[in-house]
Amino acid sequence: MLAGRLEIASRTFSVREVPEPEPGPGEVRVRVRAAGVCLSDVHLIDGSLTPMFLGAPEVTLGHEVAGEIDALGPDVTQWSVGDRVVLQAGQRCEACPNCRRFRDPCLAVRTRGVDYDGGWAEYALASQHTLVAIPDTLSFEQAAIVPDAVSTPWGAVTDTGRATPGRPAGVWGVGGLGAHAVQLLRLVGAAPVIAVDPLPAARERALEFGADAAFDPADPSLRAEVTALCGGGLDVAYDMAGVAAVREQALGCLAPGGRLVLVGLTPQPLTIQNSIALSFREQQVLGHYGSSQDAVEQLVALTRFGRLDLARSISATIPLAEAGEAVARLQGKQGDPIRLILVP
Known part of the structure; x- marks a missing residue:
């Protein structure tokens, strides 16, 4: 499959063929339908940001992801193939004192597309606990931006600020x-x-x-x-x-x-x-960083009942193969985009 990969040491970004991932216990494989391009992705490529917890020399970028479940790993019971979902932008570390004691918040959250492979790809893996169902009335393009472009300011507005x-x-x-x-x-x-x-x-x-x-x-x-x-x-x-x-x-x-x-x-x-x-x-x-675990679900509900309209937020859709061009457009503020969306 195609994936947008960043080699951390050299900050070299390229879209190339990599093996399709296989879901492990508690994981699902999602066929990516839309993935947002964020300024954080630009900063990862230019070296302004560096992953804190990445245990590999390179990573697939993309923390704003929506699609359809394509395959289920062992022990997944609450989801079905074909379900429309948006992926949380990160997941608990399962190792810090709060995680061991089942407390919030996690003290070392792992960010998708930063600390582990993200969704600038044709397929992405996700823990079943990081999925949020989306209604048929919410497009994949609009759903994809919820986990950061919308949920991060939502957390800043309602919680931190x-x-x-x-x-x-x-x-x-x-x-x-x-x-x-x-x-x-x-x-x-x-x-x-x-x-x-x-x-x-x-x-x-x-x-x-x-x-x-x-x-x-x-x-x-x-x-x-x-x-x-x-x-x-x-x-x-x-x-x-x-x-x-x-x-x-x-x-x-x-x-x-x-x-x-x-x-x-x-x-x-x-x-x-x-x-x-x-x-x-x-x-x-x-x-402020990110949002609470409930934020994405709250925002999906707000869109479902007409309180929040994200249609104006999608500035353009761009093929995944042209991810490098999308990064350049955002970095140069060409057209002053709100969100550019990669489509595999």
């Missing part, structure tokens, strides 16, 4: 994660929802997705405008870009007691120019 109805929230960076953060903040009732992005097209998109206002970060009056609109500043701000300057600007727009949630990933150092002000105003800087 604790956004609340009627309270102001801001989103810096309206790309694959930020566009959904805007949509989800509106869904939970945050108000006003403010978006900040240097690209005019991204600001327009933010307004279409439900933002109450959208600003250019280069606007010298941004802080004053945000403060005036929110009546004193933001309750919570989300850095979806992973950029140092973004974090500094977002901190400056927080109200007393406000929270800055770091969602965008970057190896660059985190600096706070005035930590005295941060302490005096009792503000917080919070790291």
Whole structure:
């Protein structure tokens, strides 16, 4: 089968033929119908990110995956061949103290397409406990992006950032994660929802997705405008870009007691120019990664009942064989995509 493989030492990516995987005990084999291309995939290829738990010299990329069950391994009883499923973006390590004591959260989550083979392939293996059924009304393309592009901002909005109805929230960076953060903040009732992005097209998109206002970060009056609109500043701000300057600007727009949630990933150092002000105003800087185990199922339910529309999120579908081109398009922000989808 075809698979998009990354050799870690050299950061060499290629789409090539590899053996079809066989499901082991408790596993299923999924015929991949759609796989998302995430900025994290780009960072793995360019070396900005390195797998923490990968026990092999190379890995099949892809942590946003949807398809049909093709084969069942031994001891799989709750799934059937032909079931439409989306795959969780990771799985428990089964070795940390919390896993041994059946507690949440796992302290060393393994990420699909990073720490073990993912879904940029014609077939992918998955533990039966990492599958979520999807209805016929949800396309594979839309389902595929739920496990990260939608569930990560969902976790940031509802858990880490604790956004609340009627309270102001801001989103810096309206790309694959930020566009959904805007949509989800509106869904939970945050108000006003403010978006900040240097690209005019991204600001327009933010307004279409439900933002109450959208600003250019280069606007010298941004802080004053945000403060005036929110009546004193933001309750919570989300850095979806992973950029140092973004974090500094977002901190400056927080109200007393406000929270800055770091969602965008970057190896660059985190600096706070005035930590005295941060302490005096009792503000917080919070790291965020992924989402709770229930998030994907919650979001699938929201789409099923019409609360969440992901149709606008699919910017283009691209053959798996052209995965390298998809990576280049996302890296260069060609067409300012929300999500590009690989189709085997």
